[in-house]
Amino acid sequence: MASVAAWLPFARAAAIGWVPLAKHPLPPPPFRISRPGVSPSSPSTSTTSATTTSIGERRCDEKIIINVSGRRFECWRSTLEKYPESLLGSNEKEFFYDEDTREFFFDRDPDVFRVILNFYRTGKLHYPRHECIAAYDEELAFFGILPDIIGDCCYEDYRDRKRENTERLIDDRLHEDDDKIQPKPLSSRESMWRAFENPNTSTMASVFYYVTGFFIAVSVIANVLDTVACGPDPETGYSRSCGERFSRQFFCLDTACVMIFTVEYFLRLYAAPDRLKFVRSVMSVIDVVAIMPYYISLFMPHKGEVSGAFVTLRVFRVFRIFKFSRHSQGLRVLGYTLKSCASELGFLLFSLTMAIIIFATVMYYAEKTVVSTKFTSIPAAFWYTIVTMTTLGYGDMVPKTWAGKLVGGVCSLSGVLVIALPVPVIVSNFSRIYHQSQRADKMKAQRKARQTRIRLARNATSNAFVAAKRRHEQHFDDSNASGDKNIVNPFESQHHHLLRCLELTTDREFVEMGPDMLMNSGGGASLAAGNSAMAGFTNFGSRSGRFLLHPRAWWCCKSRRRRKNSCKFNIERKNTNNANVSGDEIDAEIGDFQLPLTINPYNSSTLSPNIIIPPQEMPYQGNSTSSLQYNVVLHSNANEPLLPATNRFDLNLPLGTVNRTQLNRKANSLMAVYEHSSVNDTGKGESASKSDTYRARSPSSVSDSTFRRTTHVQIIDKDTHEAV
Amino acid sequence: MGNNVALNTKYDGNSDYDDAAVTDNSRSYRPCSLDELVARTKFDKKEIQVIYQGFKQECPSENNLGIVNEQTFKNIFGQFFPFGDTSKYAHLIFSTFDLRSSGIVTFEDFLIGLSTLCRGTIEDRLKWVFKLYDTKKTGRLTKDDFHVIVCAVYSLLDNISNHYNDYITIQEHTATVFQKFDKLHQGYITIEDFIKICTQDPIIVQSIEALRGAI
Numbered sequence: 001m002a003s004v005a006a007w008l009p010f011a012r013a014a015a016i017g018w019v020p021l022a023k024h025p026l027p028p029p030p031f032r033i034s035r036p037g038v039s040p041s042s043p044s045t046s047t048t049s050a051t052t053t054s055i056g057e058r059r060c061d062e063k064i065i066i067n068v069s070g071r072r073f074e075c076w077r078s079t080l081e082k083y084p085e086s087l088l089g090s091n092e093k094e095f096f097y098d099e100d101t102r103e104f105f106f107d108r109d110p111d112v113f114r115v116i117l118n119f120y121r122t123g124k125l126h127y128p129r130h131e132c133i134a135a136y137d138e139e140l141a142f143f144g145i146l147p148d149i150i151g152d153c154c155y156e157d158y159r160d161r162k163r164e165n166t167e168r169l170i171d172d173r174l175h176e177d178d179d180k181i182q183p184k185p186l187s188s189r190e191s192m193w194r195a196f197e198n199p200n201t202s203t204m205a206s207v208f209y210y211v212t213g214f215f216i217a218v219s220v221i222a223n224v225l226d227t228v229a230c231g232p233d234p235e236t237g238y239s240r241s242c243g244e245r246f247s248r249q250f251f252c253l254d255t256a257c258v259m260i261f262t263v264e265y266f267l268r269l270y271a272a273p274d275r276l277k278f279v280r281s282v283m284s285v286i287d288v289v290a291i292m293p294y295y296i297s298l299f300m301p302h303k304g305e306v307s308g309a310f311v312t313l314r315v316f317r318v319f320r321i322f323k324f325s326r327h328s329q330g331l332r333v334l335g336y337t338l339k340s341c342a343s344e345l346g347f348l349l350f351s352l353t354m355a356i357i358i359f360a361t362v363m364y365y366a367e368k369t370v371v372s373t374k375f376t377s378i379p380a381a382f383w384y385t386i387v388t389m390t391t392l393g394y395g396d397m398v399p400k401t402w403a404g405k406l407v408g409g410v411c412s413l414s415g416v417l418v419i420a421l422p423v424p425v426i427v428s429n430f431s432r433i434y435h436q437s438q439r440a441d442k443m444k445a446q447r448k449a450r451q452t453r454i455r456l457a458r459n460a461t462s463n464a465f466v467a468a469k470r471r472h473e474q475h476f477d478d479s480n481a482s483g484d485k486n487i488v489n490p491f492e493s494q495h496h497h498l499l500r501c502l503e504l505t506t507d508r509e510f511v512e513m514g515p516d517m518l519m520n521s522g523g524g525a526s527l528a529a530g531n532s533a534m535a536g537f538t539n540f541g542s543r544s545g546r547f548l549l550h551p552r553a554w555w556c557c558k559s560r561r562r563r564k565n566s567c568k569f570n571i572e573r574k575n576t577n578n579a580n581v582s583g584d585e586i587d588a589e590i591g592d593f594q595l596p597l598t599i600n601p602y603n604s605s606t607l608s609p610n611i612i613i614p615p616q617e618m619p620y621q622g623n624s625t626s627s628l629q630y631n632v633v634l635h636s637n638a639n640e641p642l643l644p645a646t647n648r649f650d651l652n653l654p655l656g657t658v659n660r661t662q663l664n665r666k667a668n669s670l671m672a673v674y675e676h677s678s679v680n681d682t683g684k685g686e687s688a689s690k691s692d693t694y695r696a697r698s699p700s701s702v703s704d705s706t707f708r709r710t711t712h713v714q715i716i717d718k719d720t721h722e723a724v
Numbered sequence: 725m726g727n728n729v730a731l732n733t734k735y736d737g738n739s740d741y742d743d744a745a746v747t748d749n750s751r752s753y754r755p756c757s758l759d760e761l762v763a764r765t766k767f768d769k770k771e772i773q774v775i776y777q778g779f780k781q782e783c784p785s786e787n788n789l790g791i792v793n794e795q796t797f798k799n800i801f802g803q804f805f806p807f808g809d810t811s812k813y814a815h816l817i818f819s820t821f822d823l824r825s826s827g828i829v830t831f832e833d834f835l836i837g838l839s840t841l842c843r844g845t846i847e848d849r850l851k852w853v854f855k856l857y858d859t860k861k862t863g864r865l866t867k868d869d870f871h872v873i874v875c876a877v878y879s880l881l882d883n884i885s886n887h888y889n890d891y892i893t894i895q896e897h898t899a900t901v902f903q904k905f906d907k908l909h910q911g912y913i914t915i916e917d918f919i920k921i922c923t924q925d926p927i928i929v930q931s932i933e934a935l936r937g938a939i
Contacts, residue, residue, distance in 0.1 A: 007778060007800045007803070007804075008804065009775075009838070009842065010800070010834075010838060011800070011801065011804045012935055013838060013841035013842050013935065014817045014841065015935050016841060016849055016852070016853055016932060016935050017816070017817070017853050017856045017857070017873065017877075018877055019853065019922075019928055019931045019932050019935070020853065020901065020905070020918075020922060020928060021870075021873065021874060021877060021897070021901050022927075022928075022931060023897075023900075025927040025930055025931050025934075026930075026931035026934040026935065027934060028933075028934045029934055029935070462806050462807065465806075495804065498804065499804075499805070501931075501934070501935065502805070502877070502880060502881065505877060506877060506878055506881060506897070508881055
């Protein structure tokens with residue numbers, strides 16, 4: 001967006017290519033050529049007379065001085081006006097204007113302001129790394145710029161720092177308010193689950209945490225001590241393990257531990273929000289494996305304690321130590337690392353295997369000649385190779401021939417290399433994953449949300465642009481003599497004019513989109529097609545010949561159905577009383593609602609009060625002879641939930657400027673506005689006067705513009721559906 | 725006009741910039757002097773200055789060669805017509821500005837084109853429009869040429885590839901326009917016919933005036 005204004009003349013000039021194709025004559029340009037004797041619409045063949053006018057207009061773009069805490073910045077006014085929603089681009093900067101020095105003074109940080117001003121110049125917002133993220137955010141907020149538009153070059157950095165900062169703040173806050181937290185009352189199940197997952201949430205939780213930890217440790221130590229030699233067996237004279245000597249005590253201890261583990265497991269199972277997921281998780285599998293041997297051994301007949309299966313089961317008791325991984329983040333990360341470094345580990349294993357086989361083979365054949373050699377077969381040589389490659393060197397198998405010794409030397413040297421290579425990869429993986437484990441999911445969610453927000457904002461901008469364009473057209477159309485052209489940005493008016501030419505060339509109209517298009521499509525305004533497809537259309541008539549309007553349809557969003565010009569407000573999904581208007585079948589199909597609105601003409605002194613949804617409350621001006629009954633058809637988009645801000649809609653009609661802005665604010669880009677008009681039973685034959693009176697209003701909102709257009713609409717009697 | 729003379733490029737060789745300009749970053753392109761441009765076009769110094777400032781800023785920054793390519797045009801139009809797909813239209817405009825069919829538009833080309841469009845006579849402008857439509861440079865316009873331009877203009881509005889109905893509209897529009905111009909039903913339109921028909925149509929003349937005069 002750097003120099004869009006500079007290219008606008010080029011775009012307008014290139015638009016001459018549309019002229020032979022245009023279905024309608026193009027409107028005159030929005031600016032006036034001030035030189036006398038040159039009228040805008042005369043097909044003059046001499047061209048030099050118009051030379052200096054537009055340059056003069058461009059040079060009325062003045063230089064603005066901005067003084068930020070003493071440092072002066074200068075730029076063109078048009079540079080700042082590129083972003084009218086920000087402070088510098090809007091009238092808000094007038095609050096900071098210093099009359100004496102004729103400059104804008106801001107008492108803010110000049111370094112950050114430099115970055116912000118560059119954004120206006122180049123269209124890209126950067127984040128300087130040395131700035132504190134909070135200070136930067138503050139400045140952006142002050143100047144009305146959303147951080148979402150930070151350019152891709154700096155966005156990752158910004159996001160990372162912002163997240164670090166927020167996390168740190170949250171941690172600090174958590175530690176402070178640990179005791180003071182009064183969350184909304186959770187069910188016992190939820191609070192239990194929270195206690196299990198987060199031991200620092202309450203004292204009970206941490207008590208539970210430490211108790212289970214203690215018992216895991218006890219159980220593991222008991223398992224270990226079980227096998228220590230404790231003194232000679234009085235009967236047989238052999239030394240016994242402690243487990244045999246104090247078998248009852250160990251049994252009690254084991255029982256206690258297993259009971260606690262069982263209770264804990266079932267409590268977790270009860271508290272888990274998703275039980276199936278919990279049962280499948282690794283930790284629960286470990287829990288089960290840790291306590292199952294005990295139960296199995298209970299049910300097994302007490303035959304020999306040395307039977308193979310029983311011994312195996314005892315081995316599984318050591319899995320209890322893995323329960324510690326609930327207590328240790330590092331253990332979990334280690335496990336995850338190993339899982340994720342599967343490829344490196346696999347490579348390590350594979351290369352080791354290759355080397356082992358090679359060296360074992362060579363070793364075997366080298367030592368084959370030796371009498372009573374330990375290298376009886378190649379698999380026997382495997383053990384030697386492994387011990388040598390890992391530089392253990394037990395010495396139980398040594399080569400005797402010199403060839404074997406040579407091979408052994410090479411084996412140990414290569415072993416060092418082969419093992420050392422994948423290890424750093426695994427180590428760095430571990431470190432990376434440890435840091436990433438905290439960030440990965442958060443970033444993903446944020447990115448998606450950010451994309452949606454950016455898309456929404458972009459569509460909102462484009463819709464607002466379309467609305468502004470229509471406003472300007474009304475303005476231009478209405479009040480030629482009025483002097484408020486000054487407040488209109490010349491660049492914008494030219495841009496509007498250009499788009500208007502495009503519309504007229506192709507006999508289409510730019511319309512705002514409804515929320516479904518906002519969410520789904522990447523952008524773009526939907527179009528109202530020309531008249532050709534429509535049946536039963538109302539005539540707009542010509543507006544003083546300026547814009548030759550053919551009867552047009554106002555399509556709603558993507559639905560390409562034929563209907564009479566119906567107005568739809570995407571407001572509230574409330575089914576109101578309905579449907580005496582044409583298009584009932586359409587309403588039924590897409591769930592449109594209708595809302596009768598009463599509008600009084602401008603010259604009537606009794607203006608209707610606020611028309612508020614739901615219509616049951618609406619005062620019905622039944623006997624007012626000059627009121628128009630507008631049936632507002634609400635189009636509900638069943639797929640997209642409406643924003644809460646648009647749920648209540650107060651229509652103040654007719655609209656003074658205050659109400660107009662209110663309407664504008666509410667009938668924002670998320671709504672597709674259509675109007676269907678019909679007249680109530682008494683309002684007959686007054687269409688002509690109404691059209692004149694409505695014209696006098698200065699439109700400032702989207703609904704106004706549609707409002708205007710419908711004044712030329714043929715008024716259809718509500719009951720009989722015939723034109724009046 | 726001697727194009728080779730006027731272009732003081734830093735590197736030797738002919739005016740075939742296609743590969744050189746893109747691949748060699750050290751060769752940056754400088755336009756010829758301001759006075760020469762004033763002499764060759766109908767703008768005065770101040771105007772050329774303003775135009776050049778804008779032009780320079782829009783050049784692709786990685787090369788900063790002082791030229792624009794078709795992609796830049798596409799982006800520029802994309803800023804003005806944010807709703808649609810500007811590539812077709814940009815392509816047409818680009819090839820019309822590209823006087824030497826070199827694939828790039830230098831500042832001179834740009835200025836000359838702009839001078840014709842903003843300050844030229846009606847005849848000049850209509851000739852430019854004819855050149856715009858005549859993509860194959862045959863000197864005659866056929867219905868296909870019109871179809872191309874109509875497609876391009878419609879695609880500025882919205883991405884039409886999804887809308888079958890729009891295709892029919894385009895066909896109709898093309899047929900209407902072609903019929904309007906092809907009064908002799910020859911199946912093609914020459915430049916003289918084109919200019920004659922346009923100048924005789926007051927709506928077109930008025931519309932041309934509506935787009936004039938902006939710098």
